[in-house]
Amino acid sequence: MTGLAGLLACLIEAARGHIIPAPAAFPGYPSITDAMDDLFAAARDFEVIPTISLADHLWTHATPLHSGAVSSSLRRLRAAGHIGPGFLLLYAADIRSPLLYLPQRQPLRVRDGIEMAGQTSGGPFLALVLCDVAPDGRPQAVKACAIPIYHARRLVPVGSDLDRDVLRALEHLQETLDAYGIDCTIRRVEPFSGQAPSRFTLSLPALGRSIPTIHLAIADETHASHAATGGPTDFIVTAANWRDGTLIRWLEKTLLQS
Numbered sequence: 001m002t003g004l005a006g007l008l009a010c011l012i013e014a015a016r017g018h019i020i021p022a023p024a025a026f027p028g029y030p031s032i033t034d035a036m037d038d039l040f041a042a043a044r045d046f047e048v049i050p051t052i053s054l055a056d057h058l059w060t061h062a063t064p065l066h067s068g069a070v071s072s073s074l075r076r077l078r079a080a081g082h083i084g085p086g087f088l089l090l091y092a093a094d095i096r097s098p099l100l101y102l103p104q105r106q107p108l109r110v111r112d113g114i115e116m117a118g119q120t121s122g123g124p125f126l127a128l129v130l131c132d133v134a135p136d137g138r139p140q141a142v143k144a145c146a147i148p149i150y151h152a153r154r155l156v157p158v159g160s161d162l163d164r165d166v167l168r169a170l171e172h173l174q175e176t177l178d179a180y181g182i183d184c185t186i187r188r189v190e191p192f193s194g195q196a197p198s199r200f201t202l203s204l205p206a207l208g209r210s211i212p213t214i215h216l217a218i219a220d221e222t223h224a225s226h227a228a229t230g231g232p233t234d235f236i237v238t239a240a241n242w243r244d245g246t247l248i249r250w251l252e253k254t255l256l257q258s
Contacts, residue, residue, distance in 0.1 A: 005117050005145035007046070008128040009157065009192045011054075011089075012147070014042035017155035018192070020167075022183035023175060029153045032091060036060045039089055039155070049084040052077070057086045062108050064088075070131050071139040088129040088141065095146050100127055112143040117192070118159040120148040126155055147192065157192040163218055166237055166247070170202065173251065177204075189231065197227040197236075204255075214254065 012018055015038040030038075039060070046054040057073055064070050070086045077084055090108070094101040097114040101107050101123075110129060129144040150156040150167050158164050167186070174184045182204065189199035197219035205212045218237045219227040227236045234254075237247050 004128055004130060004143065005115055005147065008089075008126065008145055008147055009117075011039055011042055011046065011128075012126065012155055012157060012192070014045065015039045015155070017149075018157060018188040020154060020156065020171060020174065020186040022185050023178040024181075024183055025185075032152045035153060035155050036089070036091070043089075048087070049082055052082060052084060054087065057084065058089055059087070060089050062088055062090060062102060062105060065108075065131060065139050065141060068139070071133045071137065074131075074133050074139075085142070086131040086139075088127075088131060090127045090129060091152060092123060092125040092127050092146060094123045095125055095127070100129070100141075100144060100146070108141055110141045110144045115143070115145040117145065118148040118157070120158060120161050120164070124149055124152055126157075156186075156188050159192070159195070159198045160218070160220075162237070162239055162242060163198045165242060166200070166216070166218055169248065170200065173202075196230060199231060199233075214251075 017035065017039065040055060040058065043055040043058050044053050048054045048057055057077065059070065065088060074086050090100065090102060092100050093103050095114055095116065098110045099107040100110060100114060114127070125146040126149050127144050127146040129141045131139055132142050134140050148158045150158055150164055156167060158167065170186050174186060177184045185203040187201045187203065189201060197217045200216045202214040203212060204214065215232040215234045216237055217227040217230070217233045221238050221240060227233060235247065235250055241247055
């Protein structure tokens with residue numbers, strides 16, 4: 001991934017967006033506003049240029065680009081002797097480069113196009129857009145990267161449609177275990193690259209397992225044999241063993257033996 005995509009992946013991880021906590025610890029779903037607020041708070045610990053926090057030049061909706069707030073902020077930055085971009089951090093329903101489709105908004109055109117991480121058939125996405133001021137003083141969206149996410153209120157990065165299917169099943173399992181008083185935390189193992197097999201863990205401390213974590217890797221059939229080399233792996237999920245229910249049966253057997 002490029003620097004922009006890597007920054008977005010690190011920002012999601014810093015905001016703990018790659019974790020679906022146990023329902024008992026955090027009952028209910030966060031709103032998209034809560035999720036974006038967490039990302040903005042995490043941005044305070046990143047520097048866009050030395051001594052300048054990313055959060056000082058980051059907006060979580062597109063309006064400031066059109067209202068002049070972005071260009072005014074960048075002009076103030078340059079007046080203080082600093083050269084640096086601004087950023088938009090946006091939830092997108094769909095992407096067709098160079099257009100970023102925002103919910104209930106006009107599409108945002110990105111001058112140099114949008115880099116895509118992952119291989120999903122569609123959204124939603126989280127996008128980081130680099131902004132600058134054109135020579136005529138107008139603000140412009142220069143380039144962007146987008147990472148597919150699980151859904152609007154769970155910003156877990158996904159690399160494929162299969163990732164989303166598996167996460168839905170794991171969330172259902174999490175809710176079932178919660179009904180029996182068992183905490184289960186789902187975590188995407190970072191860093192997210194959009195190309196390597198996806199890795200998720202299920203943490204189940206209450207079951208008293210000698211190793212209270214289940215490690216899953218998700219890979220296409222051609223790379224399944226290599227998926228175990230990237231870290232601890234208890235089960236490799238492929239499209240074939242997902243369709244025939246092997247994963248679900250394996251999880252049931254594993255949990256019953258715990």
